[in-house]
Amino acid sequence: MDQAHRNQAGDLRVLHHPVLGDLPESRPVQITVDGQPLLAREGEAIAAALLAHGILVCRTMPGGREPRGVFCALGRCADCLMTVDGEPNVRACLIPVREGQVVWTQAGLGRWEGRAG
Amino acid sequence: MKTTGIAVIGAGPAGIAAALAASEAGAAVTLIDENSTVGGQLRWRIAALRGLGDGLDGLPACQAVERLEERLAAADVSVLTNAVAWGLFEDGSLAVATPGGGFLLQAEKIVVATGSVDLALPFPGWTLPGVLTARAAQILLHLHRVLPGRRVAVVGEGLDAAELVTDLETAGAEVVLRASDPAQVVVSGDGRVEWVTANGERREADAVVIALGRQPDPELALQAQVDLGYSARLGCHLPLRSALLETSRPGLYVAGEAAGAADLAESFAEGRLAGLAAAGASPERIAATQEALARARSPERSVEVDRLRLGTSDRAQVEADTSSPWRSWGRAATAEGRDNSLARVALCRCEQVTIGEVRQAIEEGALTINDIKRRTRAGMGLCQGIFCTGAMALLLHAERGIPLSEIVPMTERPPARPIPLVSLVEIEE
Structure with missing residues (x-):
């Protein structure tokens, strides 16, 4: 893979594609992942923004610390559950990024934070 | 309770074709999809389309979606996205969850076009x-x-x-x-x-x-307990259907990969036929659409469809032509004692049940997928068994010699997807 496919170190975005053309301009969306700021593309799923920056782990399993990441990207496997804006068990492969969104790697079954569950 | 003429579940190639065809034939159609946009697999595949007709051939699949969206809008199909059809009940009502709350939908006819999921083996x-x-x-x-x-x-x-x-x-x-x-x-x-x-x-x-390929995912039809038949080509069970793609439950149709269609062209043609049949289109139009579907099918698939429709099966052939990667996985997983390298691997990703634990359950008397589920919790997690029951069937076959054709899917019950409790509490009846 050549340098043209990378925006910056660690970025896995496909900037040029022979069939789909150049990656269209998009408004940058700032989110926070485990306390760190991360620039995403408007409209993309949370999990895609993470993967573009080389972040593979979405949660750890209950009863241990086995890490899991995107497996099916269809919303079926639920391996990519994360805690988003205080709500646990959000499927990161389906839910789009939003300006100011606060995302945490989820431990086990997760818990409600910041608002009544 | 909301009502519609024809409810189509799944807005992939088969579902869109069914909705357009039913609408052309004069029916009021509601098209439901859990994703935020229609198109299903058309959205994420880039290979050029072939054999779909309708002015779509030659386009990369992802670029055909826009045209189909325009046609859906022109045809006055009611399109519900971000909507999960999670239950199909005995009275024929469909339960739907949306971000705005839940509702029940009563349709005169239902077309299940929920597609397929990747096969996965541990x-x-x-x-x-x-x-x-x-x-x-x-x-x-x-x-x-x-x-x-x-x-x-x-x-x-x-x-x-x-x-x-x-x-x-x-x-x-x-x-x-x-x-x-x-x-x-x-x-x-x-x-x-x-x-x-x-x-x-x-x-x-x-x-x-x-x-490794795909497995059909006709979950709502399974909830309705339609009659099933075994596909040796896919190594799994499929809904049995009439020549017009209607299941054993009157008014319930299954079209596309959910019923074993082999490619986009066949899915599209099946969708058209199911849509026209559900809408009660003229015999001439239905006959022409059946001919187009026959042309879209490979000879091998045509034989399979006929065999399933007529209820005939050849046991020797059923066992012999089950695809080989599956069979060899079952043999490898059971090759030695439960201390082999696969024994400690999770078979059920969600509940973290290992291959060794499932083999133990089989040794202790489990004879069906339901038995294994009750004994081990395998298949009871968030994916509802879609990524592990295939492997369970192969272990039952390898350990007990039960023909794969006799290992039926586990009992499906609502909800078909994880849904927030609020969509039950605030359901509009």
Whole structure:
């Protein structure tokens, strides 16, 4: 893979594609992942923004610390559950990024934070 | 309770074709999809379309979606996206969950066009972050424009695997290893994919894609307990259907990959036929559509469809032509005592039940997938068994000699997807 496919170190975005053309301009969306700021593309799923920056782990399993990441990207496997804006068990492969969104790697079954569950 | 003429579940190629055809024939149609946009697999595949007709051939699949959306709008189809049809009840009502709350929908006819899910079989390391299905890879590459990894190993050897290798290389990833047999693959790494071993070769990699093929996902039809028949080609059970694609439950149709369709052209043609039949179109139009469907099918698939429709099966053939990667996985997983290398691997990803634990349950008397589920919790997690029951059937077959054709799917009950409790509490009746 050549340098043209990378925006910056660690970025896995496909900037040029022979069939789909150049990656269209998009408004940058700032989110926070485990306390760190991360620039995403408007409209993309949370999990895609993470993967573009080389972040593979979405949660750890209950009863241990086995890490899991995107497996099916269809919303079926639920391996990519994360805690988003205080709500646990959000499927990161389906839910789009939003300006100011606060995302945490989820431990086990997760818990409600910041608002009544 | 809301009402509609025809409810179509799933807005992929079969569902869109069914909705358009039913609407053309004069029916009031509601098209329901859990995703935020219509198109299903058309959105994330880039291979040029062939055999669909309707002015779509030659376009990359993802570029056909816009045209189909325009036609849906012009046809006055009511399109509900972000809507999960999670239950089909005895009185024929459908339960639907949306971000705005839940409701029941009563339709005169229902077309299930919920497509398929990737096949997956367990191997050491298959739960590590960086291991993903072929569709997940296509969705990342083409919808999100993100590489799943720079150095990728591909497990599988069929058409899906070939398409995926092309997709990966076109997008700029390097395919570092290909393995045909999932039982021979070992993935390792510290919290993510780092190494892949197969066929005696060891490669550094940052992603592994499982591309073994697809399994039909007609979950709502299974909830309705329609009659099923075994497909030796796919190694699983399919809803039995009439020549007009109606199941044993009157007014319930299944079309496309949910019923075993082999490709986009067949799915599209099945959708058209189911839509016209459900809408009660004229015999001439239905006959012409049946002819088009026959042309879209491969000879092998035509034989299968006829055999299922007529209820005939040839046991020897059923057992002999079950696809080989599946059978060899079952043999490998049961080759030795429960201390073999696969025994400690999770069979059920969600509930973290190992292959060894499932073999123990079988040894203790489990004879069906339902038995294994009750004894071990395998299949009871968030994926509702879609990624583990295939492997369970292979273990039952390998350990007990039960023909795969006699191992029926586990009992499906609502909800078909994880849904928030609020969509039950605030349901509009």
